[in-house]
Amino acid sequence: MIGLDKLSLNQVTVGNLTAAEAITLCAQHEISAIGLWRDRVAADGLAATAKAARSAGVHVSSLCRGGFFTHADPAAREAALDDNRAAIAEAAELEADALVLVCGGLVPGSRDLALARRMITDAISELVPCAQRAGVRLGIEPLHPMFCADRCVISSLGEAIDLALQFPADAVGIVVDTYHVWWDARLAAEIARAHGRIVSYQLCDWVLPLPEDVLLGRGHLGDGCIDFRLITDLVLATGYDGYAEVEILNRTVWDAAADVTALTVKSRFAGLLG
Amino acid sequence: MIGLDKLSLNQVTVGNLTAAEAITLCAQHEISAIGLWRDRVAADGLAATAKAARSAGVHVSSLCRGGFFTHADPAAREAALDDNRAAIAEAAELEADALVLVCGGLVPGSRDLALARRMITDAISELVPCAQRAGVRLGIEPLHPMFCADRCVISSLGEAIDLALQFPADAVGIVVDTYHVWWDARLAAEIARAHGRIVSYQLCDWVLPLPEDVLLGRGHLGDGCIDFRLITDLVLATGYDGYAEVEILNRTVWDAAADVTALTVKSRFAGLLG
Numbered sequence: 001m002i003g004l005d006k007l008s009l010n011q012v013t014v015g016n017l018t019a020a021e022a023i024t025l026c027a028q029h030e031i032s033a034i035g036l037w038r039d040r041v042a043a044d045g046l047a048a049t050a051k052a053a054r055s056a057g058v059h060v061s062s063l064c065r066g067g068f069f070t071h072a073d074p075a076a077r078e079a080a081l082d083d084n085r086a087a088i089a090e091a092a093e094l095e096a097d098a099l100v101l102v103c104g105g106l107v108p109g110s111r112d113l114a115l116a117r118r119m120i121t122d123a124i125s126e127l128v129p130c131a132q133r134a135g136v137r138l139g140i141e142p143l144h145p146m147f148c149a150d151r152c153v154i155s156s157l158g159e160a161i162d163l164a165l166q167f168p169a170d171a172v173g174i175v176v177d178t179y180h181v182w183w184d185a186r187l188a189a190e191i192a193r194a195h196g197r198i199v200s201y202q203l204c205d206w207v208l209p210l211p212e213d214v215l216l217g218r219g220h221l222g223d224g225c226i227d228f229r230l231i232t233d234l235v236l237a238t239g240y241d242g243y244a245e246v247e248i249l250n251r252t253v254w255d256a257a258a259d260v261t262a263l264t265v266k267s268r269f270a271g272l273l274g
Numbered sequence: 275m276i277g278l279d280k281l282s283l284n285q286v287t288v289g290n291l292t293a294a295e296a297i298t299l300c301a302q303h304e305i306s307a308i309g310l311w312r313d314r315v316a317a318d319g320l321a322a323t324a325k326a327a328r329s330a331g332v333h334v335s336s337l338c339r340g341g342f343f344t345h346a347d348p349a350a351r352e353a354a355l356d357d358n359r360a361a362i363a364e365a366a367e368l369e370a371d372a373l374v375l376v377c378g379g380l381v382p383g384s385r386d387l388a389l390a391r392r393m394i395t396d397a398i399s400e401l402v403p404c405a406q407r408a409g410v411r412l413g414i415e416p417l418h419p420m421f422c423a424d425r426c427v428i429s430s431l432g433e434a435i436d437l438a439l440q441f442p443a444d445a446v447g448i449v450v451d452t453y454h455v456w457w458d459a460r461l462a463a464e465i466a467r468a469h470g471r472i473v474s475y476q477l478c479d480w481v482l483p484l485p486e487d488v489l490l491g492r493g494h495l496g497d498g499c500i501d502f503r504l505i506t507d508l509v510l511a512t513g514y515d516g517y518a519e520v521e522i523l524n525r526t527v528w529d530a531a532a533d534v535t536a537l538t539v540k541s542r543f544a545g546l547l548g
Contacts, residue, residue: 111501146420148457159459183422185433212486225423227385
């Protein structure tokens, strides 16, 4: 069980709103935290967004996203590191609990998973001192294996934890997103092993059939087949006391009025997890 | 490296052909084995298909499929067992190397993965004596996690091996299908652990973007991002000396002339694995 005071709304769930509008929506609906996306923060301005969140009393539970480290060209890898350093600075100014890393798929033109994974390890090594200086925790997010080729070769929670454990806990943790990891027979054991390393907990449901763009096949809690109470209890049992962030990428949800979405998010969360 | 003498063509790759036509195609193209599907075998008649394969000198490397064990209604579970016993008898008459099991998704109306997995274990327990009497090996096929909810809750090779190891090796093994397992960071270790348990090895490529029906997103070897030589070497290193079966579900491949498909399958196989 987790209370509504721990609910965070990821802004992509109300994808038509600006960052400022999403922050206002959270304040109006007494949702005490928000997950922000960099492009929307940039559109409103970093300083203005940070100020808006503080003024509204809305905490930033995560900033999405850094990562995409896997490039054949060394200059492109260096550019990715620079972009991630900028993301770390943004996360610091927003006082975000974590900077979410979507680490990148196969290196273009390559079928070598191990190469891509080494590049990711190397990149995170490079970023750790920057993250520590800024007081920002990087969250390695394992993505569902259907995104392995093009978005993230870190495809299971166990692999993300193995990677995170190579680095200091104040700098690197993992993100548990129910959508990406619910299927894993090792889930309970891996979450237990993530003790002290969970920097973000995200929730949305797995809804069938998958849409043509599989990025957008996510649903409100309860509309699909994920056992949220089970996974949430496992996460809480590690001592995690951060926010539970509802992050839904779905055209139908985007087309709904933001107030309706906020009410649905709250009622589903309370009903399934309260 | 694996020779063309170990190539098998799964009949679904030439999905417009009858079983008899697919057997003839294999013989004409000097492909020495075929993977058959039960519905097509039934359409031609079991005895006629078995005879056709023997006459043509084409070995049956697999029969697809048994499984779908996960039902809320006990009568439906019993009916599934009966159907699987029939499938075992068919595999025996065809002298197939393995009966492929697609074990089933979540129990309808349930979000309980553990329940579905227990039902699968129970069902295989029931089938083992029947398989042993018939001299048929059951092959537990882990399916890609994107099929976990609706087709198979066994989503990783490790889980399939853990399950198979509960039963005698002459009755239960696992199927390695590149499409379903290529993304797994534990792949090398798990394949090594499958020593003596691999009863079928299937190949097709992971091609992006995924089509609207994600069942059909598979491609000819070389058209996607899977490193077939790496995985094949791992499989062979376990002592596996069975066939390597090319199984492609893809509308464009189905629309091609069967002779062209057979030639493409052979040339890609030889080029990538020879």
